[in-house]
Amino acid sequence: MPKATSSTDASAVGKAPCTFADLAHYVDQLRDPRTAAEAVRALSKVKLSAEDGAAIRLDGGLPLLLQQINGMAGDDDLIAAMTVVEEMGWCDPPSRDAFVLQGVVRKLVPFVVHNNKDVVMSALESLEPYLWDGDLHLRNLEVFRSGTEEFFRCGGVARILRYLDATEPRKDICLAVSEILGHLGDRVYNRERLRDIGTISLMCNVVNMPVEPVMKQDWLMSSVSFLSNMARSDFTHTTMRECNVLEMAEEVIRTTTLESNKMFALMLVAHVYGNDDQNHRCLSLLDEHDVSRLVVQLLDTTKHGDGLYKDIPIPTEEATHAARSLSRERKNAGRLMKGGAVPLLLEIIQGPQTSKDTQAVYNCLLALANMSIYAELRKPLQDAGVVKVVTQLENSPDLRIADSAKTVLLNLSKLHDDAATKAHAALTGGADDFKHKYEVFLSHKRTDAKDFARALYNLFVLRGVSCFLDFEYREELGDLAAIVANSLNFIFVLTDNVFESKWCMKELQAAVESEVNIILIVKDGSRWKDSDGNPTCEFPPYDLIKTLPEQVQPVFSRKSIAHSDEYYQAFVDTLMKKVIRQVKAPEPTTSNSSNNNFIDAAQADACNGSSGFGGGGVSNGIISNLGGNGMPGGVESGSISSGNISRSCGLTAGAASNNPSAGSQQRLQASFGPSTPSQLPGLPALTDQQQHYMPSIPPLSARPSSFLQHAIWPPAQAYHHPQQVPATQASVELLGTADLGLALRSELSLLRSSLVAEVRQAQREMLSEVASSIRTLHQDMALQLRQVQQDMSVMMQQQRRDLAVQAAEAAGTATGISTQLSQTGRHLASLEQALQDTAASVERLGASIAVVAAAQQQQQQQQLAMAMAGPHDLRQLGRLMSELPMSGAARSDSELPRLIHRGRLGRF
Numbered sequence: 001m002p003k004a005t006s007s008t009d010a011s012a013v014g015k016a017p018c019t020f021a022d023l024a025h026y027v028d029q030l031r032d033p034r035t036a037a038e039a040v041r042a043l044s045k046v047k048l049s050a051e052d053g054a055a056i057r058l059d060g061g062l063p064l065l066l067q068q069i070n071g072m073a074g075d076d077d078l079i080a081a082m083t084v085v086e087e088m089g090w091c092d093p094p095s096r097d098a099f100v101l102q103g104v105v106r107k108l109v110p111f112v113v114h115n116n117k118d119v120v121m122s123a124l125e126s127l128e129p130y131l132w133d134g135d136l137h138l139r140n141l142e143v144f145r146s147g148t149e150e151f152f153r154c155g156g157v158a159r160i161l162r163y164l165d166a167t168e169p170r171k172d173i174c175l176a177v178s179e180i181l182g183h184l185g186d187r188v189y190n191r192e193r194l195r196d197i198g199t200i201s202l203m204c205n206v207v208n209m210p211v212e213p214v215m216k217q218d219w220l221m222s223s224v225s226f227l228s229n230m231a232r233s234d235f236t237h238t239t240m241r242e243c244n245v246l247e248m249a250e251e252v253i254r255t256t257t258l259e260s261n262k263m264f265a266l267m268l269v270a271h272v273y274g275n276d277d278q279n280h281r282c283l284s285l286l287d288e289h290d291v292s293r294l295v296v297q298l299l300d301t302t303k304h305g306d307g308l309y310k311d312i313p314i315p316t317e318e319a320t321h322a323a324r325s326l327s328r329e330r331k332n333a334g335r336l337m338k339g340g341a342v343p344l345l346l347e348i349i350q351g352p353q354t355s356k357d358t359q360a361v362y363n364c365l366l367a368l369a370n371m372s373i374y375a376e377l378r379k380p381l382q383d384a385g386v387v388k389v390v391t392q393l394e395n396s397p398d399l400r401i402a403d404s405a406k407t408v409l410l411n412l413s414k415l416h417d418d419a420a421t422k423a424h425a426a427l428t429g430g431a432d433d434f435k436h437k438y439e440v441f442l443s444h445k446r447t448d449a450k451d452f453a454r455a456l457y458n459l460f461v462l463r464g465v466s467c468f469l470d471f472e473y474r475e476e477l478g479d480l481a482a483i484v485a486n487s488l489n490f491i492f493v494l495t496d497n498v499f500e501s502k503w504c505m506k507e508l509q510a511a512v513e514s515e516v517n518i519i520l521i522v523k524d525g526s527r528w529k530d531s532d533g534n535p536t537c538e539f540p541p542y543d544l545i546k547t548l549p550e551q552v553q554p555v556f557s558r559k560s561i562a563h564s565d566e567y568y569q570a571f572v573d574t575l576m577k578k579v580i581r582q583v584k585a586p587e588p589t590t591s592n593s594s595n596n597n598f599i600d601a602a603q604a605d606a607c608n609g610s611s612g613f614g615g616g617g618v619s620n621g622i623i624s625n626l627g628g629n630g631m632p633g634g635v636e637s638g639s640i641s642s643g644n645i646s647r648s649c650g651l652t653a654g655a656a657s658n659n660p661s662a663g664s665q666q667r668l669q670a671s672f673g674p675s676t677p678s679q680l681p682g683l684p685a686l687t688d689q690q691q692h693y694m695p696s697i698p699p700l701s702a703r704p705s706s707f708l709q710h711a712i713w714p715p716a717q718a719y720h721h722p723q724q725v726p727a728t729q730a731s732v733e734l735l736g737t738a739d740l741g742l743a744l745r746s747e748l749s750l751l752r753s754s755l756v757a758e759v760r761q762a763q764r765e766m767l768s769e770v771a772s773s774i775r776t777l778h779q780d781m782a783l784q785l786r787q788v789q790q791d792m793s794v795m796m797q798q799q800r801r802d803l804a805v806q807a808a809e810a811a812g813t814a815t816g817i818s819t820q821l822s823q824t825g826r827h828l829a830s831l832e833q834a835l836q837d838t839a840a841s842v843e844r845l846g847a848s849i850a851v852v853a854a855a856q857q858q859q860q861q862q863q864l865a866m867a868m869a870g871p872h873d874l875r876q877l878g879r880l881m882s883e884l885p886m887s888g889a890a891r892s893d894s895e896l897p898r899l900i901h902r903g904r905l906g907r908f
Helices: 007-011 020-030 036-043 050-058 062-067 075-093 092-101 104-112 117-130 143-153 156-165 171-185 186-198 197-208 213-230 235-242 246-256 259-273 280-288 293-305 316-326 330-339 341-350 355-372 375-383 385-392 399-411 418-425 431-435 446-461 480-485 504-512 550-557 568-578 602-605 688-690 725-762 764-867 871-883 894-908
Strands: 437-445 488-496 517-522 534-538
Touching: 020 036, 020 062, 036 062, 036 075, 036 341, 050 062, 050 075, 050 092, 062 075, 062 092, 062 156, 062 871, 075 092, 092 104, 092 117, 092 143, 104 117, 104 143, 104 156, 117 143, 117 171, 143 156, 143 186, 156 171, 156 197, 171 186, 171 197, 171 213, 186 197, 186 213, 186 235, 197 213, 197 235, 197 246, 213 235, 213 246, 213 259, 213 355, 235 259, 235 446, 246 259, 246 550, 259 280, 259 293, 259 316, 280 330, 293 316, 293 330, 293 341, 316 330, 316 341, 316 602, 330 341, 330 355, 330 375, 341 355, 341 385, 355 375, 355 385, 355 399, 385 399, 385 446, 399 418, 399 568, 437 446, 437 504, 446 488, 480 488, 480 504, 488 504, 504 517, 504 534, 504 550, 517 550, 517 568, 725 764
Parallel strands: 437 488, 488 517
Antiparallel strands: none
16 A cells, blocks of 8 residues: 555654653653553644654563553543554654564554544544554564464454445545555555455445545545555455456546545556457556556656655566566557566666565566567567566566566577476467367366466476466367366366366366376465355355266365465476376387387376376476397487386387386396397396396397397396285285375364364354354365275276286287297308308309319310420321311311320320
């Protein structure tokens, strides 16, 4: 709640200053009951400075002042004491913390309801400095929060709301009440309770109350600024839409004479309707008054100015939240860019990082992330130096800030994270999005959780989880069931109106029918109506669940996850433990290997790593480079990322030898290698048991052409181990779950007995509250028991499926081993026959070579004989030829060597 001037300035008008001697005298009088009332009346007429307040505090006067606030004193003395307490609160911040610790809130709350209206006004004004958060940098935050908590706990809010709902309200009291509610609404942890008790609707009515013209502007300021502060929390938007704050804001803008009131009304519209690009009435209102220019002015005054807008202090967190809200719509985001908002946002990010500025930095990053969604703004964002500044926060210890910074870089394609980039690229916004297999399907009602769903999408993508989010508002989906069935996890975001969405219910039914892992997330601040119609249930009540289709009702018996920005790290850890991950196997290196590169997520529980697993699958473990350099297919040696494999599956039919599966709970592998394992490089030594299972087959030096291409070569690339089925472990887990159920029943019985005993001893006015606690406790314990029963059933079904899968895999593996043995035997036989055929061919070739050699030798002898023959020999040869009988045909050439031989013999 803005406060331009403190109450000290107004209440101190006409008061005289005081000396230290007078202060010491007044404190001494406070110690004497006979003079204490006189000292209080004197102090109420004195103008106290910061030094005066510190002197009274250090002199021990605070508890003495509190003693004067009691019902026994007269109205005048009571008002005087409360006036001094108010003065001390405004002038000395340390006195505020000291008063809160001593119970000043508890002392003042009873007088908020009093017959004397002057006492009521004095009590409200005295409470204001102790609930004001304008100077928290000077105060202890824990003490301040304890004071506001005590105000709620003592019934202070419920008491002051009576004045807003009165038939004939007193205007000055209503204005003071609005001021206090505005201070409470400044803190995010108060807004949920303020919404639940109906303050939003009451303040909307206050705006329309007829008041005197002299009070009109202050009246509007207190109410509209309160609603604007409340609108900074998303969970208030549904209630504000129901109260039609858009129409109220239009009326304020039209009638107010103060620019600050108009500014708060425009901010209210931007917060509540800024992400609704279908609300043309809202967009035209924001365009007409150029809200983007106003936001840039707010950013500039908080960074370079005095932090005042029209004499109204504007915190940096409030200005940055306005930029964050306005950047959600394309046209306004472009106007912020052109108006110079980006350099101002970067200056705030680069400023000194303190706990006070953390929320402002977070708002700046979300504003940049919203603008980076639009393609036409990415280049200007990069030119403005966004990448360089945001990269420095990528490893921030605050996980919210780190994730927001990575989201900006991811949208600008500057994030050096392959897993996140690949997961982000899976959802392009095109028609092919429906054909992919996603790890997470996000189901949400857009009017309730559009920004929250986008934040969940970024959360998963930054952790390498592919996620389907219908961000293009494609409500014409005809294959919705196929999209859901093709996902591993179905996240159902529970918000106020999610059950009114027919598309969300269809998606939930499809998830139940497909047996997808369903995760329930309760969005922060969501509420559902109880049997009396009051929105007070933090989880959908049983009466509401009964109206849903019968097949989806059991879903709501499981434990949900409560979203919380305040405990963001715990929320992320819990969520990721419930998400079943799709585990990738190593990429094959041969063209004939299997194309099935993924391991069935339903069997991912075999991966038992240090990262933790939940929901029946791997929560944060990805198998990389499975195997060693002796594994088939040339797989490089590697290790398990974020976890160790304790149980792995061996061969499956077809091509599983080059693509081992991590889904089964057994160690069943095959080994056909030589009897000496040391001959195989890269493999560990075998135990005696492993040696027993290794047949002795002579090794072959190369893959035979007739050997099947998808079989292991060389065969000795894996070891065979006896099958190990963890049935005992499963039994122990089931027994442990059963013991948990019995323990819960016992605890429920004990708590019932204890509560009954307390009820009998309690006072009459506490009976209804205790009964409500008993009913709530009974419902919670019943839900836990149903959850335990469901978990036991799921575990037993899972064990049955695992055992069936193991038996099938074992049978398939045995068949594969037998087939490979027979194939190897046939191949050896074929090689033996080939060797025999080769020996026969060699013999025939040798005979052929001998024949050719003899012919060549005879030819050489003929040539030599002709060369040595003389004239006589020639005549002799002619005579011999003439002696041969002639038959009219020429003699054959084959007779010539014989005749020559005869001639040679005759000559010799």
